[in-house]
Amino acid sequence: MIELNSLSKSFGSGRGVDNLSFTVPEGSIMGYVGHNGAGKTTTFKILTGLMDADSGSAKINGIEVKPRNLKKLKQTVGYMPDIFGVYDRMTVWQYLDFFGAAYRIPRKLRKERIVHALSLTRSEDMVDYQVASLSRGMRQRIGLAKTILPDPKVLILDEPAGGLDPQARIEMREVVCELKNLGKTIILSSHILPDLGNMCDLVGIINKGKMEAFGKLEDITESLTDKKTYDIEVHVDDLGRTQEFLSNMGSVKDIQVREQEVSFSCNKDEDIGAKVLAYLIENSIRVNSFKLHELELEEMFMQLAAK
Structure with missing residues (x-):
């Protein structure tokens, strides 16, 4: 489902990503591990078409990640950055309805999609809350609900559990596993390493832009x-x-x-x-x-x- 081949992007002074190659099969979860500045977010931005690579190639669901294919990519990939914008004066329903319209989901389907996204992320009770009143954990769940509204096949989640308390992390982990069970292919990064080890089919460890290890956890251990x-x-x-x-x-x-x-x-x-x-x-x-x-x-x- 996701394929990188010798992907590189340099910002100078050793920053960026260097010759990344890996494959993520359909319906699996890959955990992406690395210190701040290791290259995780750069990888994600290239995969979502927000940044061009200097060299190498990437494909998602057979679609080459190129500017000419951005429309197709946006229909296939849902990206949740570590920090995302919210409209504080909107209610949760208004917020999701706004993005449903931005995703060009027909009005007659929008309500059904919003209800489904709220259910998947266990956020039904927040529907009338103002976004400004939401805790960090609530905002993360609503951000994920927004990301899955157009029903993408691939989810790229940058630190979805960042800043959450232990209970909220457990709930987020359960939601991600449920999305996998629905057939989604997921890449997510996290600094909370035990969370990744408990739910990921594959793990990639990146250090200073280079992939130091990639594969099943037990194979890397070996x-x-x-x-x-x-x-x-x-x-x-x-x-x-x-x-x-x-x-x-x-x-x-x-x-x-x-x-x-x-x-x-x-x-x-x-x-x-x-x-x-x-x-x-x-x-x-x-x-x-x-x-x-x-x-x-x-x-x-x-x-x-x-x-």
């Missing part, structure tokens, strides 16, 4: 580490025996003890977890939990950004 790490929680009286056993295993390294938890590492091509667990059980060591530690998106970002 490529970034050369070891496995296990976390074991045992009864406090069994900590000593657990540590002693691990210390005598030649393939075990990086043993750490914290309160009731013992962690250890081994080479990622070694499968010794089952052996360790079997020993603990056979020797009546009381195991509360035994799990393979998964590298979180935030840890991956920090590793790549440090390059």
